[in-house]
Amino acid sequence: RKRAQRVGRGTAGRRGKTAGRGTKGVGARGKVPVWYEGGQLPLQQRLPKRKGFTNPFRVEYQPVNLDTIAETGLADVSPEALLERGLVSKGAMVKVLGRGSLDAAVTVRVHACSASARAAIESAGGSVEILPPAYAGPRPPARGNQHTNR
Template sequence: MANAENNAGGTPLRIHHLRPAPGANKSKVRKGRGEASKGKTSGRGTKGTKSRTNVPLGFEGGQVPLQRRLPKLKGFSNAMFKTTYQVVNLDRLGELFPDGGDVNVETLVERGAVRKNQPVKILGTGDISVALNVQAHAFSASAKEKIAAAGGAVTEL
């Protein structure tokens, strides 16, 4: 307790002497409790819809509301269940695997071509001159042809 001295008064610091800093605790404004402070109309002005109990949800003061300004969307969308592939082109495979060999999703992730946990599709842009044994979730027709022509193999996962 020797170090628990209050520098201002030289008296020991006591829990019952602690007070909030001046201006730290403001009392909330109690609207509609007398004329002196936000009384009578409680800051709402006089008369009209906005001065009364509640304004309907979405009411914009007579302006055509947002839900009526936007068009009706018709039809059905299955976009939520669409499969999106990470694409890798053949020329990129040629850069990543110049000596040929086995190519799968794990090796593509290790070399920074794709991210984990998403399907991979191989596209046929560019040419390859080495034999690659490629395993991926999907292939374009031109990619299959070019890989086979270079002496490689294609395996769909």
């Protein structure tokens, strides 16, 4: 194995003094940051700032369509029953949407329901009960860490 060349060990040796790095500038001093562009305005400063914000109180529902409910064959549809069948995740707020149709009467207890889904369920002889939200208080807890929205 060839020995590594020692550089910058005196002006008498090969590549003494500045060790082949030239004089001054970021390349002559320690590690060069990945984002460094030689003094040109960095990319993150050239691009415009993004507008808007993320609503920390946004409520997200997990959708379940009528055709999915019909496939399960359940007479009583609830978030717990859908969780057992792996159709929603734990602690999710469920919303029924109107894709598909129902043949049998079903009792649906969910957090939200679209107008078309409610009409289809009730025309099939079923009923819809809207559950209270999964969180306490008038609005959901803020997303983010302990320092967000304090």
